[in-house]
Amino acid sequence: MGFFDWLTRRLLGAGRPTPNRPEWAEVSEEAGRSKRLRATAAHRPQLLAQNGLPPLATRDDLARALGISRGALDWLAFPDKAKEPPHYSAFAVPKRSGGYRVLYAPKGRLKKAQQWVYREILAKVKPSAAAHGFAKGRSIHTNAAPHAGKDIVITLDLQHFFPTITYRRVRGIFQSLGYGEEVAIALAMLCTVRPAEKLRGLLGGQRHRMLPQGAPTSPALANLACRHLDARLAGLARKFGCTYTRYADDLTFSGDAAFERTLKRFLPLLHQVVKKEGFELQKGKTHFARRGARQEVTGLVVNDGPRVPRAYRRRLRAILHNARKTGLEAQNRDKHPHFAHALRGRIEFIRSTHPQLAVKLLAELKALR
Known part of the structure; x- marks a missing residue:
């Protein structure tokens, strides 16, 4: 019995394998993939070439690209059901605003593989125009500048940002880039973690595999997971004549006095879009700053131009x-x-x-x- 056959049996239980069902697809379902999801399994080399991405058609291709054996890839991507994530060191650190943030530090071999995935795949895919965090050539300054000199600035936070982005979303990102299901599953497994039970209370109760905050691949994947959210919120902003930017989990809208008069209609639509895109706004973290008060965006005061307070x-x-x-x-x-x-x-x-x-x-x- 090969390593992957043994691993599949360990994950799914001993017994006869499902007829005509690829082993990696079985493991994918164990990782939290709904059986009702439509399988977009086709490998699309033309789309990969168009995006300048490595033409990986199988897990063997991925292993060769990473410079490791197929067995080593399977060991990294499909760990056994351990109580603690075997390829990460996880710890909770206090946040300035109160509470704790869970950070995951990938260990040597997994970190090296994730760095390759970021460098050769994710870094070549541009995030949305609204995204300013974790994006080359963009910063807290470029995020704040569009909101300078506005009559009103509204800031909101997405709750449990990284834990909300699950394995299913990540796998979908890689498939949307052109990778077939086999490779997309392996890449998604490399880039997600099943949260330890003792930390789930700090992660919004998340039980499924999710983006680990601290992995080199997570910031770029988070931006790509927000592409549709950004498109819809940018469209909503255009409809109401205001400006929208996002820096990681911080959403900012700003506009003139006419926009301020529409807030009773705007805010319910904003909440609706965020919810439909699978995210949630953090309660008590929505702030309104009018021109007469200090308007602050990602740590910069924007009343008369972005500047450090x-x-x-x-x-x-x-x-x-x-x-x-x-x-x-x-x-x-x-x-x-x-x-x-x-x-x-x-x-x-x-x-x-x-x-x-x-x-x-x-x-x-x-x-x-």
């Missing part, structure tokens, strides 16, 4: 000033393990809107090290 700049300048007397570590009140590196990250954040100040702050930081 003054209070943020003041706090960083105070840390560096005090560190000249006490040393850097005395200012590390949150016990950050790489405090100097974190401060440099804050300076780079400031550089996006205040480049001259960033140069000065960076020089001060270097003088302290």
